[in-house]
Amino acid sequence: MNIRSFFEAENNVKKPKIELHCYHKFAAAAFLMGAFTFLGIALINSKTFVVLAVLLALAAVIELVMTVRFFKMIKGHSIQQEDELARQIMYKASRMTAGVLILSGGIIELIFSLTNGSFTIDSSNVACLLFGIYLFAAGIKSLFFVLLDRVSDGEDE
Amino acid sequence: MSVLKTKLKEYRAISNMKQGELAELVGVRRETIIRLEKGQYVPSLKLAMDIASVFGTTVEELFSFEE
Numbered sequence: 226m227n228i229r230s231f232f233e234a235e236n237n238v239k240k241p242k243i244e245l246h247c248y249h250k251f252a253a254a255a256f257l258m259g260a261f262t263f264l265g266i267a268l269i270n271s272k273t274f275v276v277l278a279v280l281l282a283l284a285a286v287i288e289l290v291m292t293v294r295f296f297k298m299i300k301g302h303s304i305q306q307e308d309e310l311a312r313q314i315m316y317k318a319s320r321m322t323a324g325v326l327i328l329s330g331g332i333i334e335l336i337f338s339l340t341n342g343s344f345t346i347d348s349s350n351v352a353c354l355l356f357g358i359y360l361f362a363a364g365i366k367s368l369f370f371v372l373l374d375r376v377s378d379g380e381d382e
Numbered sequence: 383m384s385v386l387k388t389k390l391k392e393y394r395a396i397s398n399m400k401q402g403e404l405a406e407l408v409g410v411r412r413e414t415i416i417r418l419e420k421g422q423y424v425p426s427l428k429l430a431m432d433i434a435s436v437f438g439t440t441v442e443e444l445f446s447f448e449e
Contacts, residue, residue, distance in 0.1 A: 245411060308410040309426050310417065376416045 243298065245305040246374050249367040251295060256364030258288050263357030267350040311374070318369035325365050326358075384447040386421045393437045393444065408432040 262284045269277045307315065337343060346354060394404060401415045408429060417423040418433075425433070430441045437444070 246413065305411065308414055309429060310414040310423055311411060374413055376413050 241302050242305045243302050245307065245311055246371060248304050249370045249374075251291075251298075253364050253367035253371060255288070255291055255295065256360045256367060258284060258291070260357050260360035260364055262288065263353045263360060267346075267354040267357055268344055270344070311370075314373045315366075315370055317373060318366050321369045322362055322366040326362060384449060386424050387446050387448050388418060388421060389444055390415070390419045390433070393439065397437060404433070404436065407436050 262281060265277050265281050265284070269281070390404075394401070401419075402412045405412045405415045409432070410429065414423065414425075414429075418425060425445075427441075430445055434441045434444050
């Protein structure tokens with residue numbers, strides 16, 4: 226008996242693939258929801274507690290449902306690999322994401338200086354803030370990929 | 383500026399091949415084949431040669447650039 230058979234599925238049939246475009250649609254929504262959750266956690270304080278707690282609880286429920294649906298969707302499937310065009314589009318999407326991050330940082334600074342707003346960044350929320358920004362960047366990148374990779378309906382065949 | 387022209391659609395029609403089938407044969411996505419046919423994407427040499435070999439023709443026959 227081959228020991229590898231314990232760890233590998235007996236699968237002579239080619240596994241169907243989740244299209245890359247479809248995967249990135251889901252990924253964009255999931256990453257952006259995660260980003261707003263973690264940014265919300267970073268911003269929460271005694272003044273904003275009630276409102277943010279309700280919103281974060283709602284977001285957590287939606288994210289849980291999305292996670293279950295995602296794993297149900299990919300069960301038994303593999304995700305389509307990037308081809309040369311997808312790599313080019315992803316590179317373009319990355320550059321556009323960098324632009325969006327710079328722009329959004331500038332807009333946030335403007336808003337804060339106009340409204341005299343601010344929030345404290347300390348050891349309690351810096352990790353959430355950084356992770357939230359990472360998720361935001363990943364979500365925007367997936368979103369740009371989906372937008373740049375669109376083809377018109379009815380083009381098949 | 384040069385524009386890519388292809389005879390991909392004609393060759394697919396002759397071979398009775400769908401875009402998805404061709405995409406799978408050459409290891410790319412269907413979206414790539416769609417953009418190739420519309421001349422919106424310039425393929426790599428390897429991809430062009432793979433597509434040409436699927437149809438039993440040459441790269442020059444399938445793809446050309448026009449001013």
